[in-house]
Amino acid sequence: MSAKKVIVLILTLAIASSSFAPTVLAQTSVPVSDSALRQKEVGITIFGYTVPGLSWDSIALVVAKHVIDKIVNSTVKWINNGFEGNPAYVSNPKQYFADIADGVAGEFIRNNKDLNLLCSPFQANIRLSLMQEYYEPEPYQCTLTEVVGNTRGAIEDFYNDFSKGGWDAWFSMTQNPTNNPYGAYLKARVDLDSRIASAIGLKDRELNQGRGFLSYKKCTLGKNTGAVNSDEVQWNLPDDPNGCIGGLQETVTPGSVIENQLSNVLGTGVRQLELADEFDEIVGALVTQLIQKIFGSVGLSGAGKGNAGGTGQSGEARRAIPIDTDGDGIIDGTDTDGDGRPDICLFGGENGTVGPPCLGSRDQEEDGNVISFNEAPRATVVDTYRPPADGWWSDISPNGRYVVSGNSGSFVTNVKAKTVKDITIQGEGADCRNKGWFNNDTIVNWCYGKPEYQRIEMWLVEAGSWAGKLIAQMPVIGNDAVSFTNISRTDPNEGHWLTTTTEGLYEDGVFIGNGIGHATIDGNKLYGTCDGGSNLGPICIYENYKKVGQFTIRGAVGGLDALDGYVAWGGYGKGAWGRTPTGRIIALGTKGTVMDGVPKLFKVNNQIWAGHFNGFNSCLLRPWGEKSVIIVDDCPAASWDVEFDGTNIVISAGSDRGELVIHTISPDSPRSNVCGSACSDMSGIAPIYTPPSNINERMQ
Amino acid sequence: MRAKILSALIASLIMIGAAFWFRFPNEKPAESLITISNPGSAAPKSDIDLLSASFENSSSTPLSTTDMFSRQLFADYADLKSRGEASPANLNFLAERYAEGILNIEPSASKVARVEQLSTIPDSAENIFGYGKIMIAARSKYALLAKQESEQVSDPSQENFDNFILQTGDLYLALANELLGIKVPASLVRNHLEIVNNYFQSAQAMRTIAESSDDPIKIYAAIQTQVRNAKKEDELFLNIQIAMSTNGIIWTNNYTQ
Numbered sequence: 024m025s026a027k028k029v030i031v032l033i034l035t036l037a038i039a040s041s042s043f044a045p046t047v048l049a050q051t052s053v054p055v056s057d058s059a060l061r062q063k064e065v066g067i068t069i070f071g072y073t074v075p076g077l078s079w080d081s082i083a084l085v086v087a088k089h090v091i092d093k094i095v096n097s098t099v100k101w102i103n104n105g106f107e108g109n110p111a112y113v114s115n116p117k118q119y120f121a122d123i124a125d126g127v128a129g130e131f132i133r134n135n136k137d138l139n140l141l142c143s144p145f146q147a148n149i150r151l152s153l154m155q156e157y158y159e160p161e162p163y164q165c166t167l168t169e170v171v172g173n174t175r176g177a178i179e180d181f182y183n184d185f186s187k188g189g190w191d192a193w194f195s196m197t198q199n200p201t202n203n204p205y206g207a208y209l210k211a212r213v214d215l216d217s218r219i220a221s222a223i224g225l226k227d228r229e230l231n232q233g234r235g236f237l238s239y240k241k242c243t244l245g246k247n248t249g250a251v252n253s254d255e256v257q258w259n260l261p262d263d264p265n266g267c268i269g270g271l272q273e274t275v276t277p278g279s280v281i282e283n284q285l286s287n288v289l290g291t292g293v294r295q296l297e298l299a300d301e302f303d304e305i306v307g308a309l310v311t312q313l314i315q316k317i318f319g320s321v322g323l324s325g326a327g328k329g330n331a332g333g334t335g336q337s338g339e340a341r342r343a344i345p346i347d348t349d350g351d352g353i354i355d356g357t358d359t360d361g362d363g364r365p366d367i368c369l370f371g372g373e374n375g376t377v378g379p380p381c382l383g384s385r386d387q388e389e390d391g392n393v394i395s396f397n398e399a400p401r402a403t404v405v406d407t408y409r410p411p412a413d414g415w416w417s418d419i420s421p422n423g424r425y426v427v428s429g430n431s432g433s434f435v436t437n438v439k440a441k442t443v444k445d446i447t448i449q450g451e452g453a454d455c456r457n458k459g460w461f462n463n464d465t466i467v468n469w470c471y472g473k474p475e476y477q478r479i480e481m482w483l484v485e486a487g488s489w490a491g492k493l494i495a496q497m498p499v500i501g502n503d504a505v506s507f508t509n510i511s512r513t514d515p516n517e518g519h520w521l522t523t524t525t526e527g528l529y530e531d532g533v534f535i536g537n538g539i540g541h542a543t544i545d546g547n548k549l550y551g552t553c554d555g556g557s558n559l560g561p562i563c564i565y566e567n568y569k570k571v572g573q574f575t576i577r578g579a580v581g582g583l584d585a586l587d588g589y590v591a592w593g594g595y596g597k598g599a600w601g602r603t604p605t606g607r608i609i610a611l612g613t614k615g616t617v618m619d620g621v622p623k624l625f626k627v628n629n630q631i632w633a634g635h636f637n638g639f640n641s642c643l644l645r646p647w648g649e650k651s652v653i654i655v656d657d658c659p660a661a662s663w664d665v666e667f668d669g670t671n672i673v674i675s676a677g678s679d680r681g682e683l684v685i686h687t688i689s690p691d692s693p694r695s696n697v698c699g700s701a702c703s704d705m706s707g708i709a710p711i712y713t714p715p716s717n718i719n720e721r722m723q
Numbered sequence: 724m725r726a727k728i729l730s731a732l733i734a735s736l737i738m739i740g741a742a743f744w745f746r747f748p749n750e751k752p753a754e755s756l757i758t759i760s761n762p763g764s765a766a767p768k769s770d771i772d773l774l775s776a777s778f779e780n781s782s783s784t785p786l787s788t789t790d791m792f793s794r795q796l797f798a799d800y801a802d803l804k805s806r807g808e809a810s811p812a813n814l815n816f817l818a819e820r821y822a823e824g825i826l827n828i829e830p831s832a833s834k835v836a837r838v839e840q841l842s843t844i845p846d847s848a849e850n851i852f853g854y855g856k857i858m859i860a861a862r863s864k865y866a867l868l869a870k871q872e873s874e875q876v877s878d879p880s881q882e883n884f885d886n887f888i889l890q891t892g893d894l895y896l897a898l899a900n901e902l903l904g905i906k907v908p909a910s911l912v913r914n915h916l917e918i919v920n921n922y923f924q925s926a927q928a929m930r931t932i933a934e935s936s937d938d939p940i941k942i943y944a945a946i947q948t949q950v951r952n953a954k955k956e957d958e959l960f961l962n963i964q965i966a967m968s969t970n971g972i973i974w975t976n977n978y979t980q
Contacts, residue, residue: 070866074873089939097793308818
């Protein structure tokens, strides 16, 4: 046979074999529309029409979050129902849990090569001691028999006969901890402790791509309502910070949610399972796989940007890189085009989850749709009353029942009864001005005593009877010795008051210092600016009449309020700001979207809320740290106050002509996000600076 | 000479063997991965009945697909954990099997048109031209309706997103029914039938996407179906385009936005 024939035979066989071989899905010979690509990147295509901004990518991402919710909720429900008759893998939880730690210890004791190098006479003793330390009296996993093999060696001979090793052997044994039973035990113990600590999850955690989808929320301080154990995992609150005390949430993951539920059912030993990490891993991997397969099916790998844009290798799949934009360890989006910026957002972007710009996980709360201030719905007003009273400097009683006000007198309005009581004149003719509520039942009136007395008097007026009691008096110096510094908000039964003289600030009659501005009381703490009058901070903290610290601020202080450790300030066109008890500064206003006034703090069902007026005759209310606000119109707020009466929010607002209006509004009023990402700024931690111990003496 | 022939044959067989070898990649997991002793446990099937059988439901509420997958997933995870085999590789392998299982869920049964339901006409240029015109008009009309529906929604997290998807499903259903009533040239009957059934299936997929918020696992399969259908729809309309071009008619199948 000639060479030509051989070649022909080879080609014939090769062609024949290819015709029998199964084929992959053939590309159509005619180029088709790019609908798949458009659906993925631009928008889903319906009858050839591409819906802009609504791609399967974004839909798949939204569904991914639902999938995680449902998997976690379903699993937790199943656990709490006792696995509904399927206890296969938890029928012996003790065994189950013990296996985890025993596995680590057993592995160490059984296979650690360093232990094998121990001197043979006590090698087994060391292993036995470690066994006894870490194993139950009835071990679930017997590793002892595997490690007690004890062959005689040189060191044993030395033990029996000093001359077999002499002083060299003695020094070797005593100076090297691994050559004597005591040192060897301690060294091995430390090593084993370290490994177990690592195994039960104390090592640093690496987040993988899938876990970017796994941000869950739980209440830091527990739920608001009901007698719920604060340790209980709020697995159903991914988007509902309203239910948490103080609106405080922390990020957890589905694995930890399930682990906690298992702990409740089966005991705390579950912790040893490291369940949280690995269950997160598997859920994250599942979701990632789902999305990648969906994306892949519409061409991300084969017909994605790499080909379309000409920036990649033909047919080469581009790797999606997870990006953590805010550095909190939670993946915030995925970079698909290799520019280092996320193109697919996990927490909202330009169009929902399609970015950029993407929001960080810290900013994800309430990243709903932004609506203009004018188009936003308004508060649900339960009642409105315009009392015929001097409406300046109104202050609402902490229980929301009364409003005291007045610039030229002191008047009390009963909010529900809609009656007004004049309490201007007290005692023998003291001419009083309202200075606010001392507690739920008592108003503080600062009064000009009868002219012949030449003194300023402080009267406490009891709510209901409206009877007054003179409790303090000061001589007049000049025309008006004691300025009527605002009597700040006080907690019921924790009455304190402030006065300012030419010397400085007094709290409860105790001198605090001079140069302290915008002072406000929160329990036994006093906050005030100590910035030499610049109103740019810092804000100083006083406790039990002594300075205990200070913190720097953002914005400026045109007014200051504090409640339960939360501090709020703002004004002078520099926004409304707040500081949490843990020191985080957050924007409380709308950062210029609408004009922000000085914020006030109040509580709704034990949750801290903030309110501020906006310069457009409206007041804006919201739970602390949330973006969406309740907009209350007809809120002139030349001077204003806000409180919660147990059912509704009460607002008293006085115009610059002293006209007072009192609104009662529902806390469930519609809320609107009027500023979007502009509200999301977090400027970071403002730690309290503790002054030197002698600073109080120097200040005084 | 015989030796040459023999060596040529051996070389050919080696080449054939190599070709087959590379055409059938080994999809089995690496050795370090778990050995799945119970296929029903770690390799979920699209068969929902298998999962249902694995989990007796003592409550009165029927288990959703998501419930069953969640339980099976957690049970498989716990099984791996108890055997000390919850390595990243095994977890990923398990997740991949689950993802495949989820995407292989059969979509809910949709209406299926049969060829007998179509009115067939001869393959003349005039008939093909007329058919093409009707198809263009119908598709454009529904594209316009889809556009109008979409103007109310821009984000899948919006409240009215489900409603939009539902309305879109209704549009697919309406167009499919409308297309059942038109006369089809004989050479395009098979293609037309595929378009109609494609629309029926898309209608069902859209309904599943819109109505499965409590059972989101099913949504992925529905998305997969819809993505596949949209691509197929392009190909089917391209076939009409080709048929028309063959008869000297130029037509663009994309809706002009």
